[in-house]
Amino acid sequence: MTNAHLSIDRDHSEAENIFQDAAFMEALRVQMLKFAKLQVRDSQLAEDAVQEAMLSAYQHIDRFARQAAFKTWVFSILKNKLIDLLRKEKRHTAASQLEEGPNLSGDALIEHLFEENGHWQQDERPxxxxxxxxxxxxxxxxxxxxxxxEALPAKYGRLFMMREFLEMDTPEICHNEEVSVSSLNVTLYRARLRLRECLEDHWFQKETS
Amino acid sequence: MMKCKQATQMLSEKLDRPLSTKEKINLAMHTAICSPCRQFGQQMETLRTLSQAYTKTKESDEK
Known part of the structure; x- marks a missing residue:
């Protein structure tokens, strides 16, 4: 990030340029939509949330001269909208009703990673x-x-994203998703186990080997 | 003595709730002698940092 775009001038015309940069706006919209759809299963609701966040951002466009600052801000609006939506759609898609999915999950995953005596399997050690x-x-x-x-089972992904992306706290997620605290803790643990393994296998090991 | 299976779960739960003193001591005793679990603990922190960066940085998108 050593480009000469670190200016924090809040020049109006420069701010307007953010919206006129069609490629940037389209890429941002696609990314926001993807982010929203990961968390809200109703794609119409997800699109509405993105639209509203964009509109709200446009009304305050003068504050942003840099695309990166704009992006951070518009995502923070989107997150709040998603949290509201998740509260409302609670009864329809609470995580307690989601399946764990077909991939290695739950006990099978634990057995795959750890020996019977509770220690790491030799080749699964971080x-x-x-x-x-x-x-x-x-x-x-x-x-x-x-x-x-995306490879996480639906239930894991949803709870992980509520916790880590939307930064909701444990009691709120439990209330919203009708899961117990201990079940949430175990699900987050398993989601992190899988995510950790996936990143190590497909990124970190690749780089260092 | 805590095993890796329990230690890794504690290292994850640490991000979601305050551990009790007893849990902290058991965990510290385990990680002191177990380097894979130490790595795992650092990676749990990294996962959190990465998740927070997901919507915030990506400065490379900047024109």
Missing amino acids: KKWDQPDHNVENDDFWRIFDACL
């Missing part, structure tokens, strides 16, 4: 991740990250 900080600037990394998220 390896050192090389400089994870650098990945946030790498588009290829985020593609892998997306793929790993």
Whole structure:
């Protein structure tokens, strides 16, 4: 990020340019929609939330001269809208009703990773991740990250995203999704186990090997 | 003595609730001698940082 775009001038015409940059706006809209649909299963509701977030951002466009700052802000609006939607659609798709999915999950996953005596299986031991900080600037990394998220069983993905992306706290998720605290803790644990393994197999090991 | 299976679950739950003193001590004793679980603990923190970065950075999108 050493390009000469670190100016924080809040020049109006420059701000307007954000909206006139069709390629940037389209890419952002696609990304927001994807983010929303990962979390809200009704795609019409997800699209509405993205529209509203964009509209609300447009009304405050003067505040942003940089696309990155704009993007952070519009996503924070979107997150709030998604949390509202999740509260409302509670009865329809609470995570308690979702299946765990066909992939290795639950006890099978635990058995795959750990020996009977509770220690790591030899070849499943976590390896050192090389400089994870650098990945946030790498588009290829985020593609892998997306793929790993999508590979999670629906229930894991939903609860993980509520906790980590929407930053909802444990009591609120339990209330919303009608799951017990211990069940939420176990599900988040399993989601992280899987995500960790997926990232290590498809990104970190690839890089270091 | 805590096993890796329980230790990894504690390392995940640490992100969702405060651990009790007893849990903290047991976990610290385990990670002191178990390097894979130490890695795992760091990676749990990394997962959180990455999730937070998901919607916030991606500066490479910047024109």
